[in-house]
Each structure stands twice: as C-alpha cells, then as structure tokens.
Amino acid sequence: MVKFLDEAAVKAALHWDPLIETMERALIAFSAGRVLQPVRNVMTIEEGKRYLGVMPAAAEDAMGLKLVSFYPGNAGTGVPTHMAMVLLFRAATGEPLAVMDGRLITEMRTAAASAVATRALAKPDAQVLAVLGSGVQARAHVEALRLVRPFRDIRIWGRTTANAERCAAEVGAVAVASAEEAVAGADVVVTATSASEPVLRGAWLAPHAHVNAAGRAASSTTRWSAARSSSRIRARR
Amino acid sequence: MVKFLDEAAVKAALHWDPLIETMERALIAFSAGRVLQPVRNVMTIEEGKRYLGVMPAAAEDAMGLKLVSFYPGNAGTGVPTHMAMVLLFRAATGEPLAVMDGRLITEMRTAAASAVATRALAKPDAQVLAVLGSGVQARAHVEALRLVRPFRDIRIWGRTTANAERCAAEVGAVAVASAEEAVAGADVVVTATSASEPVLRGAWLAPHAHVNAAGRAASSTTRWSAARSSSRIRARR
Numbered sequence: 001m002v003k004f005l006d007e008a009a010v011k012a013a014l015h016w017d018p019l020i021e022t023m024e025r026a027l028i029a030f031s032a033g034r035v036l037q038p039v040r041n042v043m044t045i046e047e048g049k050r051y052l053g054v055m056p057a058a059a060e061d062a063m064g065l066k067l068v069s070f071y072p073g074n075a076g077t078g079v080p081t082h083m084a085m086v087l088l089f090r091a092a093t094g095e096p097l098a099v100m101d102g103r104l105i106t107e108m109r110t111a112a113a114s115a116v117a118t119r120a121l122a123k124p125d126a127q128v129l130a131v132l133g134s135g136v137q138a139r140a141h142v143e144a145l146r147l148v149r150p151f152r153d154i155r156i157w158g159r160t161t162a163n164a165e166r167c168a169a170e171v172g173a174v175a176v177a178s179a180e181e182a183v184a185g186a187d188v189v190v191t192a193t194s195a196s197e198p199v200l201r202g203a204w205l206a207p208h209a210h211v212n213a214a215g216r217a218a219s220s221t222t223r224w225s226a227a228r229s230s231s232r233i234r235a236r237r
Numbered sequence: 238m239v240k241f242l243d244e245a246a247v248k249a250a251l252h253w254d255p256l257i258e259t260m261e262r263a264l265i266a267f268s269a270g271r272v273l274q275p276v277r278n279v280m281t282i283e284e285g286k287r288y289l290g291v292m293p294a295a296a297e298d299a300m301g302l303k304l305v306s307f308y309p310g311n312a313g314t315g316v317p318t319h320m321a322m323v324l325l326f327r328a329a330t331g332e333p334l335a336v337m338d339g340r341l342i343t344e345m346r347t348a349a350a351s352a353v354a355t356r357a358l359a360k361p362d363a364q365v366l367a368v369l370g371s372g373v374q375a376r377a378h379v380e381a382l383r384l385v386r387p388f389r390d391i392r393i394w395g396r397t398t399a400n401a402e403r404c405a406a407e408v409g410a411v412a413v414a415s416a417e418e419a420v421a422g423a424d425v426v427v428t429a430t431s432a433s434e435p436v437l438r439g440a441w442l443a444p445h446a447h448v449n450a451a452g453r454a455a456s457s458t459t460r461w462s463a464a465r466s467s468s469r470i471r472a473r474r
Contacts, residue, residue, distance in 0.1 A: 058282040069331025094306025
C-alpha cells in the first residue's frame with residue numbers, strides 16, 4: 001500500500017543531521033556515476049504562467065521522482081507559486097512506496113546539499129557566514145550550515161530591508177545594509193534570492209571564500225544569471 | 238488536501254460510458270492541438286530489467302501525469318511487471334489534487350480509446366469482432382467495444398489455447414484456433430497481445446475491417462512490430 005505523507009508527516013520524519021549525511025552519500029553516488037538523473041525537464045504549459053517540472057532519479061537502492069508545478073500568477077493568492085510532490089518506488093521491483101508533500105523536502109534538501117559542499121570545501125574554522133536573500137532558503141541555509149561550521153557572525157542581506165531584519169531576528173543573525181557589506185570578509189557566502197540580476201560580485205569575495213549558489217529554480221534561463229554568475233565564481237576558485 | 242485513490246476507489250469511480258465520452262473529448266482536444274503531451278519518455282534504468290515511464294499531459298481544464306514502472310523480472314513473483322500511478326493537478330493553479338492507482342485506469346482508458354475509434358470509424362452495424370490476445374486488454378476491449386457496436390459474433394484467439402478459451406468463456410465469446418480464422422470476415426479487429434512478431438496479416442482482413450492496434454507498451458522499439466504492422470494497415474485503409 002502506498003503511504004501518503006503530508007507536510008506535517010514529512011516534518012516529523014525529516015531531520016537535518018541524517019539528511020545531510022544522506023545528501024552526502026547521494027552526491028558521492030551521483031559523482032561516481034551510480035545515479036541516473038536526467039537533466040531537469042520543465043514543461044512549459046503556458047509561457048510565463050504554467051510550468052510543470054518532472055525530475056526522476058534512480059540509484060541502486062532508491063528510485064524516485066519529484067514533480068513541481070510553478071505558477072507565477074499564484075503569488076499573492078494564498079496558493080503557493082511552487083508546489084511539489086516527491087514519489088518513491090522500491091528500486092528492486094518498481095512498486096510505488098510513498099507519495100510525499102515536496103515543499104519541506106525541497107526546502108531542507110537544497111540547504112542540506114549546500115551543507116555537504118560547505119563541510120567538504122569551506123575553511124574548517126569558518127566563522128563568518130553571509131546570506132544574500134531573506135526568504136525560506138535563507139532561513140534553511142542558516143539552520144543547515146550552522147551544523148557543519150562554527151559560525152559566530154551571520155549576516156543577512158535582502159533587497160527588502162524589513163524582510164532581512166525579520167529573517168535575521170528569527171535565525172539569530174544580523175541584518176546588513178548591502179550585499180557587499182554582508183560578503184566582506186565572509187568565509188562562506190550563500191546566494192538564495194529570486195533576483196533576476198546578479199546580486200554577488202566576485203571582487204567582493206575574500207580569496208578563501210566558499211560560495212553556495214542556491215539561485216532560483218526558474219523556467220526562464222535568463223533568471224539564472226545570479227546563480228550562474230556565482231557558480232562561475234565558485235568554479236574558478 | 239491531496240486525495241489518494243487505491244484500485245478499489247478507482248473501480249468505484251470509473252465507468253465505461255462516461256469514460257468513453259471523456260476519451261472522445263480528450264482525443265478531439267488533442268487532435269485540435271489543445272493538449273500538450275510530450276512523446277512518452279521511458280527511462281531505461283537498467284537495460285532489460287528496470288524501466289520508468291513518465292507521461293505528463295496538460296489541457297485547458299486538466300493537468301496530469303502517469304508514471305509506469307516496468308520490471309520484466311517481476312513476472313511470476315506476485316508483484317506485477319507494470320505498476321502505474323496517475324496524478325492529477327488543478328490546471329488553473331497547479332495544486333496537486335489526486336494520486337490514483339493507475340492499473341485499472343490504464344486498462345480501461347486503453348480500451349475506451351479503441352471504443353472511440355471504433356464508434357467513429359467502424360461500420361455502424363458491425364456484427365463480428367475479432368480479438369487477437371486473451372489477456373487483460375482482450376477482456377477490456379470486449380467490454381468497451383460492445384457498448385459502441387451491436388456485436389453478435391465475438392471471436393477470441395490467443396497463442397495459448399487454454400487462455401483464449403478461459404477469456405472467451407468469461408466475456409461470452411468464442412475461442413477460435415487461429416488468428417486468421419478469428420479475423421476472417423470480421424468487421425472490427427483488435428490486436429492486444431504482447432507478441433514480438435506480427436500476429437495480424439493485412440491479407441486476412443475484410444476490405445471494410447476496422448483495426449484497433451492496441452499493441453504492447455514495451456521499452457524496446459522492436460517489440461512494437463505487431464502494433465506497428467497493424468497500425469500501418471489501419472493507416473492505409
């Protein structure tokens with residue numbers, strides 16, 4: 001019988017530490033070529049209005065699929081712009097096992113992947129974390145990255161000052177007035193905005209800085225510019 | 238809240254007459270270019286052993302996706318070789334609405350599509366139906382096609398005589414000894430076998446015969462030969 005897990009059930013089952021360990025194993029398996037994961041396929045149902053992302057993946061011991069609907073016009077209607085489901089199958093037989101609400105899984109998995117990268121690549125005694133963005137992913141990244149590095153100074157910048165201040169207060173960080181100020185001297189930088197223009201300049205970064213470019217899952221490639229800019233930075237370092 | 242419908246719930250909700258009407262509307266919308274339905278994408282996870290089919294579709298008033306796992310090695314283990322889920326989303330907002338067991342939906346939808354074609358294309362007073370195959374699709378096709386034409390002589394042929402006899406007894410048909418005998422003079426012919434070689438020859442068909450080539454959903458294109466052969470026949474008529 002297929003299990004259905006709504007967000008409350010997912011929340012009760014999903015914890016940062018085992019998730020970060022699991023993401024590390026998953027990324028190692030992926031890099032070793034032991035995971036089959038086609039490039040994400042986003043169906044444009046109606047340009048600018050309706051998108052459906054279909055993301056299957058299969059490994060030796062796991063097979064699953066994430067579905068994400070992206071409806072920009074839902075903004076402000078009470079219905080989220082992104083909704084997701086994650087489906088699991090028994091890898092050995094193909095039997096459907098579980099259908100799970102995908103919102104919290106997406107939120108935590110994204111930040112857990114950054115935590116894996118940060119643990120592997122950032123300065124072991126990293127103290128300063130800069131987060132560009134003040135939304136769900138900003139909060140999740142602070143939670144996850146704190147588990148892998150002993151940050152003492154966490155700076156949040158957002159394009160809307162009030163949001164950055166609220167986010168900073170919630171996670172025990174400090175809101176700063178500019179992205180450049182946030183990044184100056186930071187050991188680890190996270191970009192987690194939906195900005196359509198780059199928010200991070202390579203010249204601002206300390207030479208040893210590690211950048212987690214979470215970016216935005218957008219249908220239009222042009223919206224990836226911020227994430228791509230910082231990915232290039234990370235790739236060059 | 239997403240509804241989950243297991244096979245029993247699907248069975249209680251799904252009836253031939255409204256399904257045939259719905260399939261007719263869906264096929265008209267598809268032919269008029271009002272449905273977005275990418276070519277079926279079957280992921281080969283392990284050649285000959287594990288396949289996952291991902292089939293999204295979107296129309297103005299409906300959006301959904303079917304997932305089918307195909308594990309040939311499950312044959313004889315008690316776990317079906319094909320398992321399917323059908324997911325529905327609210328077209329206007331992208332909200333997930335329902336997750337449904339896909340086995341019976343697949344069975345009935347396939348035969349309902351043939352019923353739509355038969356109603357549109359076969360002789361109005363068609364009396365003789367020949368079914369090549371004696372499995373699930375053979376039974377479903379007899380049930381569905383009976384609703385659109387006044388068949389009096391229904392012939393079932395299968396490669397395994399005992400299966401054909403059992404199928405014929407169950408649906409009130411007559412088992413015949415050869416495919417050619419089944420097809421001779423038939424007004425409507427259904428191919429519904431998993432044969433890897435063609436089971437129907439064009440020379441056997443009455444000039445007015447309508448052929449529903451259900452064929453086999455296989456991962457390897459070569460297994461489609463039977464269906465493709467009869468599709469070509471249908472296309473030429």
